[in-house]
Amino acid sequence: MLPRSKRAWVWGPVVFLLAALAYPPGALAQAGFVDPSFLNGMSGPNSWLWAGALQPDGKLLLGGQFTSFNGVPRGPVARLNVDGSVDTNFAARVTAGEPTIHSVAVQPDGKVLVGGMFTAINGAPRLRLARLNADGTLDTNFVATVSSRGSFITVNHLALQTNSRVVIAGWFDTVNGVPRTNIARLNSDGTLDSDFVAGIDTPPNALALQMDGRVLIGGAFGSVNGQPRDHIACLNTNGSLDTNFLANTDGNVDTFATQPDAKVLIGGGFTTVNGQSRHRVARLNPDGSLDGNFQNGMSGANDYVACVAYDPSAKILIGGQFATVNGVARPNVARLNTNGGLDTNFLANVDSFIELMLVQPDSRVIIEGSYVNTVDGRSRNRIARLQSSSAPILGPPSISAAVFSMDVNAIAGTPYGVEASTNLANWSLVLSTNASVDIFTFRDVGVTQFSRRFFRAFKSP
Secondary structure (H helix, E strand, O other), X not given: OOXXXXXXXXXXXXXXXXXXXXXOHHHOOOEOOEOOOOOOOOOOXXXXXXXXXXXXXXXXXXXXXXXXXXXXXOEOEEEEOOXXXXXXXXXXXXXXXXXXXXEEEEOOOOOEEEEEEEEEEOOEEOEOEEEEOXXXXXOOOOOOEEEOOOOOOEEXXXXXXXXXXXXXXXXXXXXXXXXXXOEEEEOOOOOEOOOOOOEEOOOOOEEEEOXXXXXXXXXXXXXXXXXXXXXXXXEOOOOOEOOOOOOOEOOOEEEEEEOOOOOEXXXXXXXXXXXXXXXXXXXXXXXXXEOOOXXXXXXXXXXXXXXXXXXXXXXXXXXXXXXXXXXXXXXXEEEEOOOOOEOOOEOOOEOOOOOEEEEOOOOOEEEEOOOOOEEOOEEOOOEEEEOOOOOOOEOOOEEEOOEEEEEEEOOOOOEEEEEEEOOOOOOEEEEEEEOOOOEEEEEEOOHHHOOOOEEEEEEOO
């Protein structure tokens, strides 16, 4: 029996719905299939996506260069409900400057930081950085100015620290009128934190925080704070270079993910880490030394890894522009076991380059890519959600006019079955169908004959 979190109850008569599978793992649907309960029948954004962040309530914030989402005027920032529909309770817009959002972060209090190329938000001057209230209105208590002598100016990375301060990175040389080269830290009201001083010769491609507050940066740079550092470096909490962190790679580090044990996952275009073979994905210990227990003797990704994410189930997800992982075909997305071996139970087919991944607490994965058109052969415009497990996703159960019904998210063209039981021991098949659509509805007109009844759905071999 599955834990209580996997069941739903409907009363009157008492009906128990068990979201379980009837057959052993060899007969299950693969994890990684597109989740048809997200953006089903919706059009998505009308232009590029560049940034995303998950809220604790499961809603999704997106930034980019779009002006509408699902046909609703929104952009270049929007918030989606858990099914992908536009949250109409959140509305913000760029009103001056380049209409592009490159970074999004959600504070613990629900306020939203956005960075980009804009010069005004909601009609008020804001130079490349702003904070929004939970409904999208401008938070007037946060004011920061990011500028540069160059023509391209943006904030494309945000990292929230536990003390309400925020580390920003991007293309700039001045913050609030004070020289800061491509990286700075702000106080909770947007004023410059003068205790943090650092500079990078080239804007970083990746920014993340270590568990102890140290700042990881990755990219194409060659020096940090005037000292030689290629592709990866670590800053102390005051911005000084952490000279005890001596990781080095032969190519760009473009993404980070910190594990709960403080180890750091990295991805990019490299083929060696600390002089040892690691193809585009590796794991470091907190001091920058290579974790020899990850990807040891494995061939890794055969091309660029743009994003890496840690799954709460202790799996590791990678996305980018690759065709194989550890010698096995995996187009643009894969899931790895804790040692870096390929998780063969996760299989997705994405037709184009993935630029961002966000893992939900339930291990379902949001993927974004500006040129993605299909996922597993289904139309998906730049964004999709992948299933985390082999179990079919069941919709909310209901009873109307003595008829019990529930939706079953399916893969069109695939056989499914539904079984029923009154005691969780003896099961009988009550539906066998070859799904012709992404979601089919199971109905039971005889449910009133029982004081309680359990149902479970499965995908046939």
